[in-house]
Amino acid sequence: MITLTNLSKIFRTELIETHALRNVNLQVNEGEFVALTGPSGSGKSTLLNILGTLEGFDEGDYLLDGKSVNGLPDSELSKLRNQKIGFIFQSFNLIKDFSIYDNIELPLRYRGLKAKERKDRIESALELVGLQARRNYLPSQLSGGQQQRVAIARAIAGQPRILLADEPTGNLDSLMARQVMELLEQINKQGCTILMVTHDPDQARRASRNIQIVDGQLHDSTLYEPLASQSA
Amino acid sequence: MEQFIYYLKVSLKSIKRAPLPYALTILILSVGLGVFFANATFYYRLNSDPLPDKSDKLFFPMTLITPYECNNCLPPRVLSYSNVQKLSNSGIPSAQAAMYSSAGYARLTLENLPTPVSLRVTQRDFFEMFEVPILHGTVWSDGSAENQVLVTKATALSLFGRTDVVGESILLDDITFSVIGVLNDWQMLPRLYDANGRNHLSEGADIYLPLETGYDLNYLSNTNSVSYDDTDYRQLATEGRAGALHQLQFWVQLDTPADQQRYQQFMLRLAEDEKSAGRHPAPINNQLVPITEIVDYFGDASGDIEAFALVTLLFLVVCLLNAIHLALNRYLSNQYEFSLRRALGASRSQLQLQMLADVLLMTIFSLAGALLIAYAGVVLMNALLPQNSLFSSWDIALIIALVMAALICSYIVTLYPSLRASFGSLNQQLKE
Amino acid sequence: MSLSLLLKVILHRKIVTTLLLVQLAITLALLLNSILLANQTHQQLNQPTGLELENTLLVQLKPTTPQLRQHPALEDLMQRQIDALQNIPNVVAASYSNQALLTQGGSNGNLYDVEREDTSNIESVPIYTTSPEFFDVLNVEVLQGELPSYSDAPDENGHVGIVLTESLAKALFPEQTSFVGLQLNRGPVRAVVSDFYGQRKRSPGNETLNSIQVIPPESVDWGYTLILRTTQGQANSVREQLTGTLQQVEPNIEVYYIRTLAEQQRELYSNEYGLASLLAILTALMLLVTMISSYSSTHFHVLKRNQEIGVKRALGASKGLIFLELLSEGWICTLAGAILGVGCALILNQSLSQVISLPSLNWWLPLVTSAILLLSVTLATWYPAAIAIRVSPATATKAL
Numbered sequence A: 001m002i003t004l005t006n007l008s009k010i011f012r013t014e015l016i017e018t019h020a021l022r023n024v025n026l027q028v029n030e031g032e033f034v035a036l037t038g039p040s041g042s043g044k045s046t047l048l049n050i051l052g053t054l055e056g057f058d059e060g061d062y063l064l065d066g067k068s069v070n071g072l073p074d075s076e077l078s079k080l081r082n083q084k085i086g087f088i089f090q091s092f093n094l095i096k097d098f099s100i101y102d103n104i105e106l107p108l109r110y111r112g113l114k115a116k117e118r119k120d121r122i123e124s125a126l127e128l129v130g131l132q133a134r135r136n137y138l139p140s141q142l143s144g145g146q147q148q149r150v151a152i153a154r155a156i157a158g159q160p161r162i163l164l165a166d167e168p169t170g171n172l173d174s175l176m177a178r179q180v181m182e183l184l185e186q187i188n189k190q191g192c193t194i195l196m197v198t199h200d201p202d203q204a205r206r207a208s209r210n211i212q213i214v215d216g217q218l219h220d221s222t223l224y225e226p227l228a229s230q231s232a
Numbered sequence B: 001m002e003q004f005i006y007y008l009k010v011s012l013k014s015i016k017r018a019p020l021p022y023a024l025t026i027l028i029l030s031v032g033l034g035v036f037f038a039n040a041t042f043y044y045r046l047n048s049d050p051l052p053d054k055s056d057k058l059f060f061p062m063t064l065i066t067p068y069e070c071n072n073c074l075p076p077r078v079l080s081y082s083n084v085q086k087l088s089n090s091g092i093p094s095a096q097a098a099m100y101s102s103a104g105y106a107r108l109t110l111e112n113l114p115t116p117v118s119l120r121v122t123q124r125d126f127f128e129m130f131e132v133p134i135l136h137g138t139v140w141s142d143g144s145a146e147n148q149v150l151v152t153k154a155t156a157l158s159l160f161g162r163t164d165v166v167g168e169s170i171l172l173d174d175i176t177f178s179v180i181g182v183l184n185d186w187q188m189l190p191r192l193y194d195a196n197g198r199n200h201l202s203e204g205a206d207i208y209l210p211l212e213t214g215y216d217l218n219y220l221s222n223t224n225s226v227s228y229d230d231t232d233y234r235q236l237a238t239e240g241r242a243g244a245l246h247q248l249q250f251w252v253q254l255d256t257p258a259d260q261q262r263y264q265q266f267m268l269r270l271a272e273d274e275k276s277a278g279r280h281p282a283p284i285n286n287q288l289v290p291i292t293e294i295v296d297y298f299g300d301a302s303g304d305i306e307a308f309a310l311v312t313l314l315f316l317v318v319c320l321l322n323a324i325h326l327a328l329n330r331y332l333s334n335q336y337e338f339s340l341r342r343a344l345g346a347s348r349s350q351l352q353l354q355m356l357a358d359v360l361l362m363t364i365f366s367l368a369g370a371l372l373i374a375y376a377g378v379v380l381m382n383a384l385l386p387q388n389s390l391f392s393s394w395d396i397a398l399i400i401a402l403v404m405a406a407l408i409c410s411y412i413v414t415l416y417p418s419l420r421a422s423f424g425s426l427n428q429q430l431k432e
Numbered sequence C: 001m002s003l004s005l006l007l008k009v010i011l012h013r014k015i016v017t018t019l020l021l022v023q024l025a026i027t028l029a030l031l032l033n034s035i036l037l038a039n040q041t042h043q044q045l046n047q048p049t050g051l052e053l054e055n056t057l058l059v060q061l062k063p064t065t066p067q068l069r070q071h072p073a074l075e076d077l078m079q080r081q082i083d084a085l086q087n088i089p090n091v092v093a094a095s096y097s098n099q100a101l102l103t104q105g106g107s108n109g110n111l112y113d114v115e116r117e118d119t120s121n122i123e124s125v126p127i128y129t130t131s132p133e134f135f136d137v138l139n140v141e142v143l144q145g146e147l148p149s150y151s152d153a154p155d156e157n158g159h160v161g162i163v164l165t166e167s168l169a170k171a172l173f174p175e176q177t178s179f180v181g182l183q184l185n186r187g188p189v190r191a192v193v194s195d196f197y198g199q200r201k202r203s204p205g206n207e208t209l210n211s212i213q214v215i216p217p218e219s220v221d222w223g224y225t226l227i228l229r230t231t232q233g234q235a236n237s238v239r240e241q242l243t244g245t246l247q248q249v250e251p252n253i254e255v256y257y258i259r260t261l262a263e264q265q266r267e268l269y270s271n272e273y274g275l276a277s278l279l280a281i282l283t284a285l286m287l288l289v290t291m292i293s294s295y296s297s298t299h300f301h302v303l304k305r306n307q308e309i310g311v312k313r314a315l316g317a318s319k320g321l322i323f324l325e326l327l328s329e330g331w332i333c334t335l336a337g338a339i340l341g342v343g344c345a346l347i348l349n350q351s352l353s354q355v356i357s358l359p360s361l362n363w364w365l366p367l368v369t370s371a372i373l374l375l376s377v378t379l380a381t382w383y384p385a386a387i388a389i390r391v392s393p394a395t396a397t398k399a400l
């Protein structure tokens, strides 16, 4: 469902050009759990951001469900993000003026769902992450692990097909990190494709596929599947 | 002191870091203060007491001794000659003077071109009652009907080219008058003795002549003269003295509350006597209006300035709220710095001193801005409401008031945000 | 985003929102009342006067020597002045009058129907004493009777005929339709002419109650007025010659002013005009302040909420939606402020009308002013909001 061909990303500032990604080719199929590893500054976040259409790219192409995202207008990209992609960030990125409930509701509102449907989905998302009782809390009233679980609930409430998680456990202690990992695995089992950046080899091992990025280049430790065998 | 200078430097540095929000804060504060102050100038001047020592002792008596019948009506705002005479017989006031304003043309000889002059036709006590400074010469004697005048210094200078002109003669509407006195610079503002319409806002007369002479020579009031019977106003010297031709303002000085009481009694008795003599057909309605209330009594208060006092005050409030808002934003962007300082162990008093430095700087900037805007505002108001232009000057008291206002506003603007930034439980409470 | 969430966010910032609301409310109150005042002044300046404002000139003057102010020199002087004025090219007609038009106060008297003194008495009616050309100068229409001339003989009481404006005739004789010959305390009605604006009165509508008598001048005490009508558009060229012409006729005069009636009218309402202008300036300043505050509050907001905006973008909000969201925050505050402001405006209106004359609020003005306020706020929010949506969601969501 995700196909990157010869994709490159260059950050240009006044003084330097950074080749964050060089000629990346990647194929991710529905239902995979991909762990991205690599040293700091190697381009993991950049890759995730491009996959999430938060960032554009300079060369190559990105096909999502067989359709190129290149040149789509902002409104189309936003719709795409809203409907197909969920994000989990290292720093949770909850909106601090909003209650837990409101945070989870936000993407559903953007999608224009009816109140009843929103409520149902929020309820089940909250149930999944086990935070029903805290729905009216503000993010600052929760622990880090709880906040990340809220972020996960927010990301999956819209039932996205892809979940992009950038070091979701980077700010958490190991116990909480394990809970989050279990949650992600559970979500993956329900059919959601997950790409997760992690530094933890244990976590990487639990993924169905490992990809290492070094200096903007991909080293796929699993077998490279040619484009021809792409599954729908 | 050196410590304080250090704080000033810190303040300046933080201004430099984000100059736009600071400039906007100052701009808004200056505009609010400047506009307020421009109007306050007029308000303060227009409501100032020109005779603080005796303003509580001067009264304008009015009666309804007029040949017309009416119910619930106030006495006329000007008195007839005969009414003034009746009122003058009380013996109670320590000074009293009837007066009116007129106009004429003055020249030294018939060969010169006449120049227009404004006249005040009045009685001897006028000068003492309103503390008129006499530069040369004296006032005419009581009840004088001679062709004598007092002139202002400016008139003396323009007619003669010098001030000591006592004993000289001038032609007033081609009748010879001798100058018996010259007034020193004198500007009573507002000229409450002439309250009628908006005359109290205008400048004083050029030449002063005795009431009797004015009547003899048929000078008519150019402000307000009303005839309640068929008196021919052209026959001022004869019919005008006897008939119901009203054109006189009349002021009495009543030094004690007891005198004021007695004078009221006297007026009441007079009205009753007149009523029984059939010369007072209307119900009795005497008024003894204090000089400080005369403008309001006649309904001639400068409503525009009062309206603006309200409006500019509101504007100041808005600007203040706005400036607080802006300053709050500014402080919160510097919040990191504050918490850092607190983490580094700055004490409350040190932070307060820092705040004081902020206040001081803001006062200086906003004061400068306010003065500029106030000046422009006064110029603008003089152009748009020229009748108040005599009331547009600043004195020390006003300037000090402005400084205080700027200080207080700066304090308010600085206090709340910096308290929030420095003493609030930071991230949690700062929802902005 | 939904209204309820926006409201939640706005309410969350209690102090800032309160500050903003109070400020918006006061601004609206001021805006409303200054428009009201400006509108009133505009109406006063545009109310029909029955006069040819642009083509009629007033010269207010006074002889500076006593002889010239008396019979017979005065009559002779005026006649010479009028003759000289009539000889100026483009002058249609010239007349003298004891007082000007479009003034505050003047030479007045009471008038009543001698048969019903109590019920018909009208106080303070302007009494114009003029030369016969006065009517021609004003270009009024003669509705009834014949215009008087100097040669009219006084009646047995020494009264000459009086010309009334139509509204005065109707006010004095409400029962009658034909007025000529009816007796007033100052003489018989000689003619009725169309209405013209004489003096400004406390109660509006009374400005056209005027009476005119054609009498040779006896004496002047407060000066007099020469009135002339020029051909279309020639008032200024005629005005340039007036001082010289009058000086030539008689140098011993003081000319107080020369004005067209249009200028006279502006002068008459100069106080209202000044007040309205000042309020307008103040309102403009106020709008400026509001705009600064909307600008800086959005600007600051956006700085603070970079991350929040980035997250929202990541969750699928388009740039347009974020932009709209930022603007609607301003709109909601403005609308709430406007509603409060209408209340404030009512209070302000009441307190202002105690010191100045001010019409009361109507229903459409709050809508207009709210729209103005909304527009200013939108304008001021536009730029920072446009900056805000340029935030890269990738950067904004980065871990610190």
Ligand SMILES: Nc1ncnc2c1ncn2[C@@H]1O[C@H](COP(=O)(O)OP(=O)(O)O)[C@@H](O)[C@H]1O
Residues within 6 Å of the ligand: A011, A012, A013, A018, A019, A020, A038, A039, A040, A041, A042, A043, A044, A045, A046, A047, C395
């Ligand atoms: N917005 C940006 N502007 C310039 N350079 C950037 C930007 N974002 C990332 N980079 C650079 O791109 C490279 C890859 O960054 P990133 O993808 O964040 O690395 P990682 O997530 O693997 O640590 C780094 O060298 C980083 O400095």
Ligand SMILES: [Mg+2]
Residues within 6 Å of the ligand: A041, A044, A045, A046
């Ligand atoms: Mg990274």
